[in-house]
Amino acid sequence: MISLRNVGKAFPNGVVALRDVDLEISKGEFAFLVGPSGAGKSTLLRLLFREDVPTTGVVSVNGHDVGRMRRRQIPFLRRQIGVVFQDFRLLPQRTVTENIAFALRVVEVHPKEIKRRVAQVLDLVGLPDRAGALPGQLSGGEQQRVALARAMVGRPLVLLADEPTGNLDPVNAAEMMKTLLEINRLGTTVVMATHAAHLVDRARQRVVAMVDGQIRRDELAASYSEGVVE
Amino acid sequence: MISLRNVGKAFPNGVVALRDVDLEISKGEFAFLVGPSGAGKSTLLRLLFREDVPTTGVVSVNGHDVGRMRRRQIPFLRRQIGVVFQDFRLLPQRTVTENIAFALRVVEVHPKEIKRRVAQVLDLVGLPDRAGALPGQLSGGEQQRVALARAMVGRPLVLLADEPTGNLDPVNAAEMMKTLLEINRLGTTVVMATHAAHLVDRARQRVVAMVDGQIRRDELAASYSEGVVE
Amino acid sequence: MRLRTWSFCLSEANQNLLRNPVLAIASITTTAVSLLVLGMFLLLTANVNQITSNIENQVAVRAFFKQSTKTAQEQSALAEVRKWPKVRSAKIITRQEALRQLKSEFGDQASVLNSLGTANPLEDSLSVTAKSPADVAPLAKSLGNLTGVVKVSYQSQVVTRLFSLINAIRIVGLGIGILLLLGALLVINNAIRLGIVSRRREIAIMRLVGATESLVHWPFILEGLILGLIGSVLAAVIAWWGYAALYTGAAHSLPFVPLVTPIPTARDVAVLIVVLGVLLGAVGFRLSVRRLARV
Amino acid sequence: MRLRTWSFCLSEANQNLLRNPVLAIASITTTAVSLLVLGMFLLLTANVNQITSNIENQVAVRAFFKQSTKTAQEQSALAEVRKWPKVRSAKIITRQEALRQLKSEFGDQASVLNSLGTANPLEDSLSVTAKSPADVAPLAKSLGNLTGVVKVSYQSQVVTRLFSLINAIRIVGLGIGILLLLGALLVINNAIRLGIVSRRREIAIMRLVGATESLVHWPFILEGLILGLIGSVLAAVIAWWGYAALYTGAAHSLPFVPLVTPIPTARDVAVLIVVLGVLLGAVGFRLSVRRLARV
């Protein structure tokens, strides 16, 4: 489903965020992306939905060469990928409902169907009573949950989650983790960049650990820190 | 230093974020503010530097009635308070250095002194090599550390930190926690809203736990969850 | 695009307008003002043209023939003059006609001429109108060189000054007109660009959740058209209504000011304003699409 | 504020301009176009005024006295007429002067009058100029009621039409002028408001880290002044330079168009444009301060 080969990313200002990254994630897999601040996790995710292009190497998602894809193709790639952004990226002048519905409106789903599915995901993230609020009227954690709701409402093939529990209390974080694992169980490939060691340790899924733009460790059913045995 | 008496906050859309909150934090104290997402932690912090006004009750900081303060007085209040915002709020078109320096330029510190102190705090948060970058060119955790640097560069009487480790890996989070405790040791009153249970448990400081806009628990040298004894 | 997509784009455009009232009002007012000024200018021009075209037709260069000149010779001179490029019209005025004209021109003072009795001291002449006031002087020179012509005269200082005035108005007016059109285009283009810049973040987010380029573009196009339409209709209504009021007022207080009638002129200008507004909106958008792609 | 604060605000203003080139260029160009149009309009008006004031002085109403009227009676009529509010000037033209004028007016055709010999069929008359073309008709009526006056005449159709033209220009022109000034103010005000709206977030953050209101306001004021200055200087240079070029061109190709000289008129207009630009920037800002406080 996702494959990176020899991927490097250097920014115009000289910062090298990724160095020679090789990574394969199969359809239906769940992978944690861990590593210190600035390791290149978000940069790697950004390459997958073509928010940025690699400087070297080939990134492919669902068989498409994402880095060399034609401009016109990009929207169709993105519709197959749900993203929970580290900084949420909600439309500030639209309500929670509108923000979530937007992901369905761009694919021209029928309004009735949109209504049904938005209500469903809002329920899932525990925010049915904040449906009419604007993002600015939500707490940090609530915004984060809306971002997750938007990412999954389109039933994407791939779900990318960048630090999706950073603003959540332990109870809500565990809930969100459960939701992500459930989505994965239903067939969606999930890649989650996170610093939440306890969530990683408890989930016992594949862990890809990055340091300084390189992959240091890639283990199945692993924990956050190297060599920790449960 | 900080005192809330009978404070209530209801938003125009009917959401009640704070109910009858009483809280006293003395000069030089360190207090964690914990509680589930949407409990009202950020709202409480916002009342302290007059980003918002309480609907009922009195909020006072350093002897000033913050809720009824005249408009002209507000900047001078804010200069005594450093804030790490949950969503960072960095000026997007200014470099890291300029963002941090801004907090000193508004108080008309001498340029040489500004330069010295900015370099000093950048060193403290571990980002001396990103000084010239724009916020958009930083990783989530790097932005969070810049926000902390800006909050403390003015050597405020009070430091408010809203989820300051949400985007940091465990190592960096522990570093930031150490920095905050060090700032507190030097005399600054610190209030930190957080979901990082392990940091709270390890620090053994005062914990104020909120649920649904009310204070449920207020203990010294306590832990994140109620009744946990080390 | 499907119908649902169209209605989506339209409702997007609508919501954007309602959510950014400052930008919307700014665009509408600047469009309206630009077009209104252009419209007023066109109306002014129409009036100047009506008055001047009346007068222009009256300015003639008169070339007087020797009293001995034969009619055939005069006719061949007329035929030649009519071929000259600078000539609008030419005709022969016989000495009999000239005397009749003179008498009627004198009007109240015609009694002065009664003492002439039946004698007629005047000559036959060729009366030529030029295509433009600037041609009058060279034309007079050319006429002087015709065989049989003894004297050339053309009209008084007042008329010359009148043409100075008309020319000044036309030259400066053309400049103002072009500038106004460019200005209106600039203002509308700026409004659209500012709209794009101020919604940069929103556009980026829309793209990130899979919106196609046309779904990103069309709300802007429609928004531009709506703004252009509102602005230009506003300008058109004010221009038409204002001109009609001016016309009525002028007819009462200044009966000797023969203004151009509101219909069809002001109506046509109003229609032109609306067409221009919509057109400018579309062109303004075209110029901004690259900017939008870069956002 | 301290000097350091001033330099802070100025560098802020500068950086904002450089960071938002779209907004800066939009403001400058719209200001420049508005003021340029206004300037061209003022120059047009100056030229129309120069030409019309020349002609206006020449329009006279003539009231002819009975041939038997005594000089004393004529003088008392003159004295009375001079007191009328609508009268600009009045003088008596004797029948001898009238004949001399008639002969000189006829010019080439003066030979017609030779047959009169020494006889003079003309009357003494009172020549009166009105303060405004609109006063001509009532004035003529009043003059007709004076004792001893047998007949009143005033000038031909061409002149009447000329005044129609001038009046139309003045009425519509006044409207355009006022509209242009309002338009320029609107455009500048809009640019400032858009600047504030698009920098909403930044302003909020500045306030949150303890910036005083003056520290928030002054960069905007200075920015407005800088933009207004650049825009208006641009407009002033184009207006002055363009008019000088037009003047030189007109002097060559249309020697009979007596345009107003660039100095002092175009220079004065240029100075006025700059003053207006800066003033409009300041006023535009004043109107936006409440908006800024609400952000």
Ligand SMILES: Nc1ncnc2c1ncn2[C@@H]1O[C@H](COP(=O)(O)OP(=O)(O)OP(=O)(O)O)[C@@H](O)[C@H]1O
């Ligand atoms: N647009 C950019 N221009 C320049 N440098 C950038 C840009 N975006 C990211 N970087 C740099 O690339 C490095 C990797 O950033 P990235 O966002 O991938 O880190 P991360 O692993 O997501 O960190 P975090 O856990 O803090 O979010 C960082 O050092 C960052 O400063």
Ligand SMILES: Nc1ncnc2c1ncn2[C@@H]1O[C@H](COP(=O)(O)OP(=O)(O)OP(=O)(O)O)[C@@H](O)[C@H]1O
């Ligand atoms: N401007 C606003 N208008 C309306 N409701 C608001 C507004 N700001 C916050 N709220 C609501 O008030 C409640 C408390 O919000 P607050 O941001 O204080 O929560 P929090 O404790 O900081 O949560 P988190 O841990 O998720 O950041 C939430 O339910 C939120 O939706």
Ligand SMILES: [Mg+2]
């Ligand atoms: Mg990241």
Ligand SMILES: [Mg+2]
């Ligand atoms: Mg919060």
